[in-house]
Amino acid sequence: MIIKPEIVDIGEKLRAVFVPTAGFKTTLITIDLLVPRQNNLAENIILPKILSYSCEKYPDPIALNAEKEALYGAIIGGLTARRGEGSKVELYATCIDNKLALDGEDVSGLCVELLLELLFKPDCEGEAFKADKFELQRRLAVESIESEKNDKRLYSFTRMIETMCSEEVFGIPTDEILDELGKTTPASLYKAHRELLSTASVQISVTGSFNKEKIIEAVRSAFSSVDRHPITTETLFVEEAQDVTSLTEDMEINQSKLVLGYRCGMKNRNDDVYARQVMVDIFGGGPYSRLFTNVREKMSLCYYCSARLYREKGIVAIQSGIEAENRQKVLDEIAAQLEIMKRGEFTDEEFVASKTAICDSLRGIFDTPDGIDSYISSKIDDDINSIEESIAKYEAVTREDVVRAANSMSLDTVYMLRGKEGSDE
Amino acid sequence: MNKIKEVVSERLGEKYYEISHESGLKMFVYPKENYSSSYVIFGTRYGSIDTQFKLGTDSEYTAVPEGIAHFLEHKLFESEELDAFARYAKTGANANAYTSFDRTCYLFSCSENLKANLEILMDFVTHPYFTEQTVQKEQGIIGQEIKMTEDDPMWASLFLLLGAMYKNHPVQIEIAGTVESISHITADLLYRCYDVFYNMSNMAFCAVGNVDAETVLEVADRLLPKKPPIKIERKFFDEPDAVNTPYAEKKMAVNTPLFALGFKEKLESPEKSGRDIILMQTVLDVLCSKTSALYNEMLADGLINSSFEYEYFTGYGYAAPIFSGESENPREVEKRIKAAVVNLQREGVSAADFKRVRKKLYGRSIMSFNSADEIANNVIASAFAGESVFDGPEILGSITLDEVNRRLKDIDTERSSLSVINPEE
Numbered sequence: 001m002i003i004k005p006e007i008v009d010i011g012e013k014l015r016a017v018f019v020p021t022a023g024f025k026t027t028l029i030t031i032d033l034l035v036p037r038q039n040n041l042a043e044n045i046i047l048p049k050i051l052s053y054s055c056e057k058y059p060d061p062i063a064l065n066a067e068k069e070a071l072y073g074a075i076i077g078g079l080t081a082r083r084g085e086g087s088k089v090e091l092y093a094t095c096i097d098n099k100l101a102l103d104g105e106d107v108s109g110l111c112v113e114l115l116l117e118l119l120f121k122p123d124c125e126g127e128a129f130k131a132d133k134f135e136l137q138r139r140l141a142v143e144s145i146e147s148e149k150n151d152k153r154l155y156s157f158t159r160m161i162e163t164m165c166s167e168e169v170f171g172i173p174t175d176e177i178l179d180e181l182g183k184t185t186p187a188s189l190y191k192a193h194r195e196l197l198s199t200a201s202v203q204i205s206v207t208g209s210f211n212k213e214k215i216i217e218a219v220r221s222a223f224s225s226v227d228r229h230p231i232t233t234e235t236l237f238v239e240e241a242q243d244v245t246s247l248t249e250d251m252e253i254n255q256s257k258l259v260l261g262y263r264c265g266m267k268n269r270n271d272d273v274y275a276r277q278v279m280v281d282i283f284g285g286g287p288y289s290r291l292f293t294n295v296r297e298k299m300s301l302c303y304y305c306s307a308r309l310y311r312e313k314g315i316v317a318i319q320s321g322i323e324a325e326n327r328q329k330v331l332d333e334i335a336a337q338l339e340i341m342k343r344g345e346f347t348d349e350e351f352v353a354s355k356t357a358i359c360d361s362l363r364g365i366f367d368t369p370d371g372i373d374s375y376i377s378s379k380i381d382d383d384i385n386s387i388e389e390s391i392a393k394y395e396a397v398t399r400e401d402v403v404r405a406a407n408s409m410s411l412d413t414v415y416m417l418r419g420k421e422g423s424d425e
Numbered sequence: 426m427n428k429i430k431e432v433v434s435e436r437l438g439e440k441y442y443e444i445s446h447e448s449g450l451k452m453f454v455y456p457k458e459n460y461s462s463s464y465v466i467f468g469t470r471y472g473s474i475d476t477q478f479k480l481g482t483d484s485e486y487t488a489v490p491e492g493i494a495h496f497l498e499h500k501l502f503e504s505e506e507l508d509a510f511a512r513y514a515k516t517g518a519n520a521n522a523y524t525s526f527d528r529t530c531y532l533f534s535c536s537e538n539l540k541a542n543l544e545i546l547m548d549f550v551t552h553p554y555f556t557e558q559t560v561q562k563e564q565g566i567i568g569q570e571i572k573m574t575e576d577d578p579m580w581a582s583l584f585l586l587l588g589a590m591y592k593n594h595p596v597q598i599e600i601a602g603t604v605e606s607i608s609h610i611t612a613d614l615l616y617r618c619y620d621v622f623y624n625m626s627n628m629a630f631c632a633v634g635n636v637d638a639e640t641v642l643e644v645a646d647r648l649l650p651k652k653p654p655i656k657i658e659r660k661f662f663d664e665p666d667a668v669n670t671p672y673a674e675k676k677m678a679v680n681t682p683l684f685a686l687g688f689k690e691k692l693e694s695p696e697k698s699g700r701d702i703i704l705m706q707t708v709l710d711v712l713c714s715k716t717s718a719l720y721n722e723m724l725a726d727g728l729i730n731s732s733f734e735y736e737y738f739t740g741y742g743y744a745a746p747i748f749s750g751e752s753e754n755p756r757e758v759e760k761r762i763k764a765a766v767v768n769l770q771r772e773g774v775s776a777a778d779f780k781r782v783r784k785k786l787y788g789r790s791i792m793s794f795n796s797a798d799e800i801a802n803n804v805i806a807s808a809f810a811g812e813s814v815f816d817g818p819e820i821l822g823s824i825t826l827d828e829v830n831r832r833l834k835d836i837d838t839e840r841s842s843l844s845v846i847n848p849e850e
Contacts, residue, residue, distance in 0.1 A: 001459050023459045025437075025795050065716040069781045072788025096788045100437075136725065143730045146680045147751060150578045252678045252849050255572035288514035300565030303573055321573045349514070356517035363536035364462025367634065368796045419576075 001366045005376060005384055008212075010220055013201040013230035017376050017384065018212050021369070025100060027108040027208025028369040030092040031115060033200035034380050036233045037087045037169050042180035043192030044087045045145075048078025050129060050137040050189070052091060056121040059130075067114065072096045074111055076118075084235030084269065084312035085169040088380065089196060091115050094369070097209055108210050116222045122193060128186035129193075142181050145174060152417060156257035157319060160415035163247050164261040168236055170313050197226045201233065205376045207369045233381070237314040239265050241412035248416040256324040257417040259317060260334065265408025266314030269382075273311050274393045275401035280309040280316055281354040282402065283341050288353040290337040290346065291318070299333065301326050316409060324418050331414070341406035344399060351399055359391045427642060434815040436822070437794055441804070441814075442638050448649035449625040453804050454641050455633040457797060461536050463634035464797035465543065467550050468530035470629075470809045471622035473600040474741060475527075477660040478621060486660050489618060490609040491595075492567075492602015495524040497615050499563050500555055501531070509549040518542045524600055527740045528809060529622075534798065540640055543632075547648040553619045555612040564607055571601050578677045582749065582846045586685040589673040589842035593662045596743045626654035629808040634797040661742055666691050667840060674845040683846040684755035686762060688836050690744040697739050699812045703786070703820050704832040705737045709746055710782045711774050711829075712765060719765040728758050746836060755845045763838045770833055779826045790817040 006018045035044065058064035068074050074095035081088045093111040101107050123130055149155050158174065165171025204219055206212075241263045264276060284291035284307025295305040305320035322330050340346060365371040366387065376384065428445040441455035471494050477486040502509040502522070513520045518535040531550050535542050574580050587597040601607075621627075632641050668689050697705075713719045713735055723729045733750035752758050793799050800814065807814045 001461055021459075023457065025791050062716055062718070062721055065714070066781060069714075069716055069785040072791075073785030074788070075792075094792065096791050100791055102784075102787075132725075139727065140731050143681065143751065144732075147730075147732060149678070149680050150683075152576050152678075253576045255569060255576055286514070286519070287510040296566060300562050301569075303566055303570040321569055323569075353514035353517070357514070357519065360517035360536045360538075361519055361534075364534060367457075367460045367462050370796075 003366050003372060007384065008216055010216065011223060011228060013381070014223060014228070015203055016216060016219060017203060017205040018210065019205065019207040019372055019376065020210075021208055021372070024208055024369050025097055026094050026369055027097055027111070027206065027210060028092070028094050028373050029108065029112055029115060029206050030090055030204070030373055030377060031119060032203045032205075032377055032380050033089045033196055034083060034086050034233050035089070035196060035200045036231070037082070037085050037172070039199070040192035040195060041087070041172065042177060042184050043189050044089050044196065045080050045177070045181065046134075046137050046141050046184065046189060047193060047196065048080055048089050048091060049141060050133060051118050051122055052076060052078035053137060054123045054133060055118050056123055057117055059123045071107055071110055071114075072101065074107070076111070076114065083380070084233070086233035086235070088377075089200070090377070091119055099209070106211070108206075108208060109214060112206070112215050112218060116218055120197070120222050120225070124190060127190050129189045131186050134186040134189060138181060138184060142178060145178060148174070152251075152253055152255075152257055153319065153321070156259050156415060156417040157317065159247075159249065159417065160259035160261050160317065160413055163245060163415055164315070164413035168238070170235070198229055199231045201230055201381045203377070203380045205373060207372045207376075235269070235313060237266050237268060238263050239267065239314070239408075241410040244411050244414060246414045248418050250418050253417070253419040255321045256327070256419045258320045258322055258327060258330060259415045260411065261413040261415070262316040262409045263412050264309070264314055264316045264405070266311070269311050271314075272401075272405065275397050275405040276309055276311075277358065278354055278394065278397045279341060279402045279405035280307050281358060282346050282350050283307050283337065283406070284318055285354060286357050288350055288357070290340065290350070291334065294337060295320065295330060295333050299329070301330055301333075305330070305334075327416060338406065338409065342403065344403040346402075351402065355394055355397065358394050362387055362391055362394070427646075429638065432813060432815065434818070436818055437791065437815065439794055439815070444638065444642070446625070446645055446649065448645070448651050449654045450645070450649060451629045451808055452641065452645065453629070453631040453808065454636055454638040455631065455800060455804065456636055457634050460634040460797065462534055462797065463539055463632060463636045464532065464534045464801045465546060465632045465636070466530050466532045466801045466805050467546050467630050468528050468628060468805045469622050470527065470627050471529050471618070472525050472527040473598055474595045475622065475659060476595045476598065479658050480621060481656040481658065487617070489614060490602065491598045491606040492600070493610055493614065493618055494529055495601045496563065496567060496607055496610050497618055498522050498524045498529050498531075499567060500559065500615060501550060501553060503559055504549060504552060504554045509545060512545045512549075513542070516541045516545070526596055526600065528805070530802075530805060532801070536635070539636065540644060543641060543644040544648065547644055550623070551648065551650055553616065553623075555615045557612050560610060560612050560615070567601060567607055568604050571599070571604055571607075574599070574601065578679045578683050578846045579749070581675070581677060582683045582685045582844050583747075585673050585675060585844035585846070586687050586747065586842055589670050589844055590668050590687050590689045590745060591743065592665055592669040594664045594742050595662065596740065621655070621657060624652060624655045625649060627657060629805050631801045631804040631808075633801045633804070659741065661695055664742065668842045670842065672843050674847055676849050677846050679846055679848050681751040681753065682755060682848065683749070683751050684758060685747060685749040685844045686759050687738070687745040687747045687842050688838065689840045689842070690835055691837070692742065692744060695742050696810070697744050699810065699816050700820050700824070701832065702737060702739060703817065704824060704828055705746060705835070707779070707782055707786060707824065707829050708774070708833045708836070709735050709737060710786065711778050712769060713748065713762070714782070716781070719761065723758065723761055728752055728754060728761065755843060759841070759843050763841070766836050766838055770836075773830050774826065774833065776826055779829055783821060783824065787818060787821045790821060
């Protein structure tokens, strides 16, 4: 789908992005608030949960949920996402398109109203959130972080990042986040909420059908009650690894997880990013990649072995699930494949396959409201390029660009979560 | 001759073409205006539960190793020359496959080269190539896939529950089998299963998005084999009404215990109708959605957290409402849910709750017509169930409170199992 986002600046670091679409059954609305991660770290994890749980108008969560269900089962909620060394607090609503409502209601208008109600008028007593609701949402936040251990792939990736970025905001350890959550109070949450509204870079995006003027007015009026002092969120980019850190931990699991972290020479999120994406994709992206065809298909060492660029931090991570005894074999093969990338010995077929696949999937990402929204949301404090521009940049990447990108990779951390079969060795 | 029928939903403003292809294949072409990409599935009604089967001409049932449908899915990508992934690498499509309890699907999405991608898909799915060497190579890869899923505690708690509820039905078997069971798979066995389940009369095809019937049919007419249809008899396992055991537990590397609670439903015939499924989903929503007293009390009392979920789990020969999540006290969760069921059965669903939940489910069913992949998967599932993908919203428009209250009586609190995954000591 070809889309034309319209950006409306409402105030300093406060903008709305409207994407009119035809053919979707839904309208999707998100409000993103970006702040530095270290500011109210723990409070900003609880905030989107408590804000979408109840509010001044609907203090009873059952009443609030009944309101959502009456809006044709609108999916309304909140979450905190990482963006480099920033926290992105998000409230979102997906509702059916107005023209599908049985009684002609303005469903998307009602959803915007409700979202602003949730964001600006929380369920508070004086200068504090209600204690019982605070305790409940804090428990849910803690348990949700603790349950990340259930997903061994995610857990081992997090442990690798904590090891690799132990001196950086990006690597604040889970234990410290849990400690911080323990120190929060209904009053500290209230204060953090005020600071969030005051200091965040804010972007509201609406994809679907909507009344633009009405939404702009509603947002302007809601923010007029706030004394705005927006701050910029910055991320530290470490271009090169100093030496390699190795860490192995044991767990009662059947399959060991191997996670490698590389610094990749980036100075900021846009630095030579197209060449790096293509390089990482040939190295360990799709089923045509070097890691898939060699570590998995030729050597049968794993079910998955893939590389991914985290452009918001300038890191490349490789993840694989293996037998503990094959650790060195896998490490050697990954190193050998990276050498091939660095010497430019990948084939023309691989080079072309990667660019073709990346561009093909880019052309389709605007075929769902979620695809459009996550693209816009990822650009919260950046320019919003058209997909055609991005495709042209990928098409212009040369073999030399890829070789240069490969040569700026340096291995920083090797983390292994070792399963029970390996721990006796 | 191909027979083409246009199927329209006025309510949704959607339409598709249903084609009875001369090869015996049921095909669905579902164009979406303004979409740049397309999503295509070629699937067979063959999954992990099909462990015993016979053709109309056979006198005995053939029993095959557990996990063979999934193994076959992996191996079908190979051919004597270029494997399917290598061929897709030239077109840029994003290709994949999956195996579930009752189906195996091969799929791709693409924005360009639709025709070339259709050729690859229809060619490799209709041309098996298995040798003892390639079978052996795959045992290493799938062995790692099996170990990966063995470490997933949510998956483990589901299968622990299925084993507790069912005594004979193969739904309790892990979809990929075990490292031991797949060691018995041979090229001959793969061919035997292929010849039975990959007959066009047992398969379905669906293309959604930037597609047209002409392009699809041109490729299908040329590539699909024309063999006589066959009649597969699936063994209807003699399954007692009672559960196998009311309680099962095991230990894994988790922080908080995980539970799954299922109510085994008595089956008069092997499959539940679309209407019966929607009626039960309505019952479950009234019982424990976020608007219910049950959910909110368990949350406030610290018994459940954000991971709590419920579903109506049903397929050929099995049906059970299942409730799952994390809890420090799964026994108490079980007690509360059973008490709420008994209470609701006594008092009946109120007209107001019925109206609200129906509106929500109606909205959610409309939302599912947004994305090409969701539509394609639903079309295939509906085709195998002998229904239309447009039936859901229509059924929701016509169900009555009386029907819901009658359906509610099908939950038997005397026939339940609870599975618990406890942390290692």
